[in-house]
Amino acid sequence: MTPTLQLFLIISTALFSIGLLAALSRRHAIFILIGIELMLAAANLNFIAFWRFSPEPHQPTGVLVAIFSIAIAAAEAAVGLALVIAIYRHYHTTSVDKLDQLKG
Amino acid sequence: MNSVAFLLIAIITLAGALAAATLPRLIHAALSLVVAFVGVAASFFLLGAEFVGLVQVFVYVGAVAVLIVFTILLTRREVTGERGVNWGGAIVALAVFGGLLWTIFKTKSLALAAPQIEPLTVKRIGEALMTNYVWPLQCIGLVLTAALIGALVLVMEEKREER
Numbered sequence: 001m002t003p004t005l006q007l008f009l010i011i012s013t014a015l016f017s018i019g020l021l022a023a024l025s026r027r028h029a030i031f032i033l034i035g036i037e038l039m040l041a042a043a044n045l046n047f048i049a050f051w052r053f054s055p056e057p058h059q060p061t062g063v064l065v066a067i068f069s070i071a072i073a074a075a076e077a078a079v080g081l082a083l084v085i086a087i088y089r090h091y092h093t094t095s096v097d098k099l100d101q102l103k104g
Numbered sequence: 105m106n107s108v109a110f111l112l113i114a115i116i117t118l119a120g121a122l123a124a125a126t127l128p129r130l131i132h133a134a135l136s137l138v139v140a141f142v143g144v145a146a147s148f149f150l151l152g153a154e155f156v157g158l159v160q161v162f163v164y165v166g167a168v169a170v171l172i173v174f175t176i177l178l179t180r181r182e183v184t185g186e187r188g189v190n191w192g193g194a195i196v197a198l199a200v201f202g203g204l205l206w207t208i209f210k211t212k213s214l215a216l217a218a219p220q221i222e223p224l225t226v227k228r229i230g231e232a233l234m235t236n237y238v239w240p241l242q243c244i245g246l247v248l249t250a251a252l253i254g255a256l257v258l259v260m261e262e263k264r265e266e267r
C-alpha cells in the first residue's frame with residue numbers, strides 16, 4: 001500500500017492541531033511562536049502534498065508557493081523573536097498573561 | 105512511495121511536534137521543534153520536492169531554530185514553571201482536529217495514489233522563478249529586507265532609551 005493523499009492530509013492536520021494546542025495553551029511567548037511555526041509547517045506540507053497528487057504535477061506551482069511561504073515564515077520568526085526580546089527588556093517577563101497593559 | 109518510510113517519518117514528525125508543544129522546559133521544546141522540522145523536510149523529500157526539503161532544512165533547522173535558541177538564552181532570567189494545563193486550548197485544538205479529520209474522511213476523491221512524474225529539477229524551479237514568478241520573488245526580497253531592518257530597530261531602540 002503506497003501512501004495516499006489522505007494520509008498526508010491526516011499528518012498535516014495532526015501537525016496543525018498540535019501547533020494550535022501549543023499556541024493556545026502555553027503562556028510563554030516563545031512557545032506561542034513555536035506553535036505558529038508548527039502550523040506554518042503543516043500548511044507547507046499541505047501545499048506540497050496537493051501539488052504532488054494533482055493531475056498536473058508538471059507545473060511547479062505548489063512548490064513555489066511553499067518556497068514563498070517558507071520565506072514569509074522566516075521573516076515572521078525574526079520579527080516575532082525581536083518583539084519577544086524587546087518585551088523582555090521592558091517588562092522583564094515573557095509570560096503573555098502578565099502583559100496586560102496598553103500603556104508602556 | 106515507500107509506506108515504511110512514510111510511517112517512520114510520520115511518527116518522528118508527530119512525536120517531535122508533540123514534544124515541542126508539551127515539554128515544560130523551553131530549550132527542550134526548541135530542540136524537539138528541530139526534530140519535527142527535520143521530519144517535515146523528510147516528507148518533502150518523500151513527496152518528490154527535494155528543493156523545498158533542502159530549503160526547509162536550511163531555513164528552519166539552520167536559521168529559525170538557532171534564532172529561537174538565542175532568544176531563549178537572551179531571556180533566560182525567567183524560570184517560572186507553567187502551572188497546570190490550559191484545558192480550553194486543548195479542547196479547541198481537539199475540536200479543530202476532529203472537524204478537519206471528519207472533512208478529510210468525508211471527501212471521497214482524496215484517496216488517490218500519486219501519479220508518475222518526472223523529477224522536479226532546480227533548473228525548472230529557477231526558470232519559473234525568473235519568468236512567471238519574478239514579481240513575487242522581488243516582493244519577497246523586499247519583505248525580508250524590511251523584516252530584518254524592523255527586527256534590528258525593535259531590538260536596538262530599547263537600548264538607546266536605557267542610556
